[in-house]
Amino acid sequence: MSITSSIQALTDADRLTLFALMAQTRAFQETLLLNRRKIPGPLLVAMGQEAVSAGSFLALHKAGILESSIKAPDHRIMFGASIAMDVLSPKEPLLSRDLMRNFLVRAAGGNRGRDGNQHWGALSRRIMPFMCSDMSVNAMIAVGYAEELRRREWSGLPEGERPVGVVFFGDGAAQQGIVHEGMNWVAASNFRRTPHELMLLRGKWLDEVTRELSVVRGAPVIFIINNNSRACFTDPGDSYGASDLARRAQGYAHMIGVDVDGTDPEAMYRETAEAIVRAQHLESTLIVAHNYRLSGHNADQTIYKEGALERRDFFDVERIFGLSDVAEFHEAVTRDPVTGLWSSTLRERKVASREKLDDILASERAQMDALFADVLSEPKITVSKDAEDRSVFPSFPPAHEPEEGAPTERMGYNKAFAWILGKLLREDARTVYFGEDIANSEGGVLALTKGVFSEFGPARVFNAAISEEMIVASAAGRALAGGKPLFEFQFGSFWWDAARIFAHAIAPNWFLKKMEYGLIAIAPCGVVHGGGSGHFHEDWPERFLAPMRGIVVVAPADAYEVVGLMRAAHEFKGPVVVLLQSAAASLPDFFSLVPETSYSIPLGEAHVAHEGADVTVVTYGAACVAAAKNEAGVLAKEGISLEVVNLRTVYPWDTKTIIASVQKTGRCVIFHEDYVGDGIGEQLAGALSGDVKFLSYVKTPHIPVVGASTPFSVTDLDLAWERFPYEREKTEHGVRHRSSKLAAAVRGLIHFS
Incomplete structure (x- = not known):
C-alpha cells in the first residue's frame, strides 16, 4: 500500500x-468572549488549537469523504468542525449558526x-453530537x-471513497x-485472518472487503x-508521567x-491524509497533535489586562488560573x-501579504459579530415551549397480534430466545x-444463542473482549449509524x-437531543x-436503571413473552434492557406455545397473568411470575383469590393496570427477586x-414488598436460597416455583382487613 x-x-x-x-x-x-455575559454556563474556547480541526477536516474534504465520514x-x-463543514461543504442551515x-x-x-x-x-x-x-x-x-459504516457502506465502493471515523479527545481524556x-x-x-481461517469460512460470510483485506469486521x-x-x-x-x-x-x-x-495546519493535513488511506485499509492511526491552549480551561479562568478585550487582544493577559508560568504562555503565542x-x-x-491576511481575519470577525447579533434576536426557549415535549424516550411502536390460527410450537425459555434472535x-x-x-x-455460557453463530457467522454474531464499557459504546455508535x-x-x-455510558450518554439524550439509541442489551x-x-x-x-429515566427495562416471564418483547424492543427506536431469568433455560414453568408468525407485546403495558378478587400481586421476572401464579393456585384452596399482575415492562411501569386491579381487590403486594x-x-x-385513585382503593396502610432478604447474593446454597423470595419444589413433572414468603404476606393482608 503506497500512502504518500x-x-x-x-x-x-x-x-x-x-x-x-x-x-x-x-x-x-x-x-463569544466579547459577549461572555450573555452566554449561560461555562465557555470553553480553543484559542491556539484551530490548526487541528482545519488540517484534519481539509484532509477529509480533499479525500472526497468529508460528508460520508463520521x-x-x-x-x-467543535468550533472548527462546524466552520469546516460550512466552508468546505456548505449546506443550509449553516452549522455555525446552529452552534x-x-x-x-x-428555541x-x-x-x-x-x-x-x-x-x-x-x-x-x-458530526457526532457531544453526548456527555x-x-x-x-x-x-x-x-x-465507524464499524457500522464499514459493515453497511463499504461494499462496492472504490477504496478511496470508503468513509472512515475521525475521533478527537484531549491528552487528559486519553x-x-x-x-x-x-x-x-x-x-x-x-484483526487479519490467516488464509486457513478464511478457508474455514468457506466463503459463506465473506464480503468483497473481507476477501481483499482478510478482515471479517x-x-x-x-x-x-x-x-x-x-x-x-x-x-x-501529574496526568500521565x-x-x-x-x-x-x-x-x-x-x-x-x-x-x-498541532499548530501547523499543513502538517495536520498531511498526517490525517495518510491516516485516511490507512483507515481505508483497516489500519488505524493514533495522531498526537501537540499545541498549546492559549486560555484557561474555562474562559472565566483568564484574567485580561485592562482594555484588552476592547482592543480584541485576547493574549494580553494578566493571569490564567492554573498556569504559573505566564512567560511560557507568551512564548506559545x-x-x-x-x-x-x-x-x-x-x-x-x-x-498572501500581511494586509490580505489581516483583511481575512477582520472580515471573519465582522461576520461572526453579525451572526451573534442575528441569533441573539431570535426567540429564546420558553418554559411553556419546553413543556410541550418532555418525553425521555421515543414513543412505543404499536403492538401486533399473531395471525389467527397461526401454527405454534411449544418452546422453552432459552430456545425461544435463540429462535427470535435468528428471526x-x-x-x-x-x-x-x-x-x-x-x-x-454451544451458544455461550448460558446457552442463549445455540445455533445462531453457525447460521450467521462472525460478521454478524461475534465475540467481544471483556470490555463491557466498550461493548455498550460500540452498540451505541452502531445504533446512531442506523x-x-x-x-x-x-x-x-x-x-x-x-x-456511566448508560447514565451519561444513552439515558439522557432523547430528552436532551432527540438521539435515537435503538439498541437492545441482554442481561x-x-x-x-x-x-x-x-x-x-x-x-x-x-433498581439502578429505572431512575436514569431514559432506558426501557423489560422482563419476559416465559417463552411467549421472550419472543413478543424481543420483537417489540427491536421495533422500538430507543434503548431497551432485557432482563432474562438465567435459570429459566428449559424448566417447565417457563415453557409456552409460541406462534410461528410475527407478533409483539406492547411495551409499557402490564398483563394480568392470573385473575383474582382478594389481593393484587404486582411482579415481574420469570421465576417470580411463575411462583406467584403457582401460589395463586395453592391459596385458592384456602379461599384466597389472588390476582397476579405481571409488569412485563419494569420501566416505565404500568400503574394504570395496577390501579385497576387494586380497585377490584383493595390490597396490593409487590413481589420481586431484587433486594427489599x-x-x-x-x-x-x-x-x-x-x-x-390508588389511595382511595387500597384498604391497607402499607404495601408489602416481598423480595430478597439480603442486599447481596451469597455463595452458600442454604444461605442463597433463604435469600430468594421464592423456592423450588420438585414434582413428578420437574421443578416448580413456589413462594412461602409471598403466601405469608398475602395472608397477613387478608387478616388485617
Missing part, C-alpha cells in the same frame, strides 16, 4: 483556505435550550459508528480506561489526541502512532496558528449480536462496568442453575402512593 503517492499536495489556494478556516474559527470564539470532535474541536444558537439557548437550536455550549452536533452531517462531558466516551461511541478499551477494540475488529478509525499540554490545572507530569502518548499505539495490532505539530506561525509561513511563501437477524440486515463468549456452537445492535452481558451484574439475571454463583453473577440491575429496601418495589410503591 496517493496524498494530494496542497496548493497555495489550499493553504489560504486553511488560514480562512482558522480565522473564522478564531473569530467565532472571540465573539467526525467526533471534542469540545475544543451559535446552542450557546445562546435559542430554533438543535438542542432546544436543554444542553448548551459545545454540547452540540449534527448527525445529519455525521466524558470526551473519551463520545470518541469511543464514534468507533461503533488517560481514561475506555480509551484503552476502544483502541484494543479497534485492533480486534481489524473492521473499524476504520483515526484517533487524534488534541494535546494542549495541560488539563484544567494538571500538567502532563509525561509519557510518550504516540508510542502507546505500538501495543495495538495494525495501529501506528505519530506525533505532529508566537506559535499561534492564526496570528503567529501560519500567518508568517504564508507571508514567507508569498501566498430478527434474518429479517433485518441492520441487526448484529455480540458479547462475551457468545459466538460458538444499525440495530443487540449485545449480551454474560451476566447482568457485569453491566456496572458500563454504567441474564438471578440465580444461576442451582444457585451459589454469588453477588457478581446473580444481581438484578433494574432499595429495589424497584420501593420505587413503585412510592409512585403508587402518590396516586389519589
Whole structure:
C-alpha cells in the first residue's frame, strides 16, 4: 500500500483556505468572549488549537469523504468542525449558526435550550453530537459508528471513497480506561485472518472487503489526541508521567502512532491524509497533535489586562488560573496558528501579504459579530415551549397480534430466545449480536444463542473482549449509524462496568437531543442453575436503571413473552434492557406455545397473568411470575383469590393496570427477586402512593414488598436460597416455583382487613 503517492499536495489556494478556516474559527470564539455575559454556563474556547480541526477536516474534504465520514470532535474541536463543514461543504442551515444558537439557548437550536455550549452536533452531517462531558466516551461511541459504516457502506465502493471515523479527545481524556478499551477494540475488529481461517469460512460470510483485506469486521478509525499540554490545572507530569502518548499505539495490532505539530495546519493535513488511506485499509492511526491552549480551561479562568478585550487582544493577559508560568504562555503565542506561525509561513511563501491576511481575519470577525447579533434576536426557549415535549424516550411502536390460527410450537425459555434472535437477524440486515463468549456452537455460557453463530457467522454474531464499557459504546455508535445492535452481558451484574455510558450518554439524550439509541442489551439475571454463583453473577440491575429515566427495562416471564418483547424492543427506536431469568433455560414453568408468525407485546403495558378478587400481586421476572401464579393456585384452596399482575415492562411501569386491579381487590403486594429496601418495589410503591385513585382503593396502610432478604447474593446454597423470595419444589413433572414468603404476606393482608 503506497500512502504518500496517493496524498494530494496542497496548493497555495489550499493553504489560504486553511488560514480562512482558522480565522473564522478564531473569530467565532472571540465573539463569544466579547459577549461572555450573555452566554449561560461555562465557555470553553480553543484559542491556539484551530490548526487541528482545519488540517484534519481539509484532509477529509480533499479525500472526497468529508460528508460520508463520521467526525467526533471534542469540545475544543467543535468550533472548527462546524466552520469546516460550512466552508468546505456548505449546506443550509449553516452549522455555525446552529452552534451559535446552542450557546445562546435559542428555541430554533438543535438542542432546544436543554444542553448548551459545545454540547452540540449534527448527525445529519455525521458530526457526532457531544453526548456527555466524558470526551473519551463520545470518541469511543464514534468507533461503533465507524464499524457500522464499514459493515453497511463499504461494499462496492472504490477504496478511496470508503468513509472512515475521525475521533478527537484531549491528552487528559486519553488517560481514561475506555480509551484503552476502544483502541484494543479497534485492533480486534481489524484483526487479519490467516488464509486457513478464511478457508474455514468457506466463503459463506465473506464480503468483497473481507476477501481483499482478510478482515471479517473492521473499524476504520483515526484517533487524534488534541494535546494542549495541560488539563484544567494538571500538567502532563501529574496526568500521565509525561509519557510518550504516540508510542502507546505500538501495543495495538495494525495501529501506528505519530506525533505532529498541532499548530501547523499543513502538517495536520498531511498526517490525517495518510491516516485516511490507512483507515481505508483497516489500519488505524493514533495522531498526537501537540499545541498549546492559549486560555484557561474555562474562559472565566483568564484574567485580561485592562482594555484588552476592547482592543480584541485576547493574549494580553494578566493571569490564567492554573498556569504559573505566564512567560511560557507568551512564548506559545508566537506559535499561534492564526496570528503567529501560519500567518508568517504564508507571508514567507508569498501566498498572501500581511494586509490580505489581516483583511481575512477582520472580515471573519465582522461576520461572526453579525451572526451573534442575528441569533441573539431570535426567540429564546420558553418554559411553556419546553413543556410541550418532555418525553425521555421515543414513543412505543404499536403492538401486533399473531395471525389467527397461526401454527405454534411449544418452546422453552432459552430456545425461544435463540429462535427470535435468528428471526430478527434474518429479517433485518441492520441487526448484529455480540458479547462475551457468545459466538460458538454451544451458544455461550448460558446457552442463549445455540445455533445462531453457525447460521450467521462472525460478521454478524461475534465475540467481544471483556470490555463491557466498550461493548455498550460500540452498540451505541452502531445504533446512531442506523444499525440495530443487540449485545449480551454474560451476566447482568457485569453491566456496572458500563454504567456511566448508560447514565451519561444513552439515558439522557432523547430528552436532551432527540438521539435515537435503538439498541437492545441482554442481561441474564438471578440465580444461576442451582444457585451459589454469588453477588457478581446473580444481581438484578433494574433498581439502578429505572431512575436514569431514559432506558426501557423489560422482563419476559416465559417463552411467549421472550419472543413478543424481543420483537417489540427491536421495533422500538430507543434503548431497551432485557432482563432474562438465567435459570429459566428449559424448566417447565417457563415453557409456552409460541406462534410461528410475527407478533409483539406492547411495551409499557402490564398483563394480568392470573385473575383474582382478594389481593393484587404486582411482579415481574420469570421465576417470580411463575411462583406467584403457582401460589395463586395453592391459596385458592384456602379461599384466597389472588390476582397476579405481571409488569412485563419494569420501566416505565404500568400503574394504570395496577390501579385497576387494586380497585377490584383493595390490597396490593409487590413481589420481586431484587433486594427489599432499595429495589424497584420501593420505587413503585412510592409512585403508587402518590396516586389519589390508588389511595382511595387500597384498604391497607402499607404495601408489602416481598423480595430478597439480603442486599447481596451469597455463595452458600442454604444461605442463597433463604435469600430468594421464592423456592423450588420438585414434582413428578420437574421443578416448580413456589413462594412461602409471598403466601405469608398475602395472608397477613387478608387478616388485617
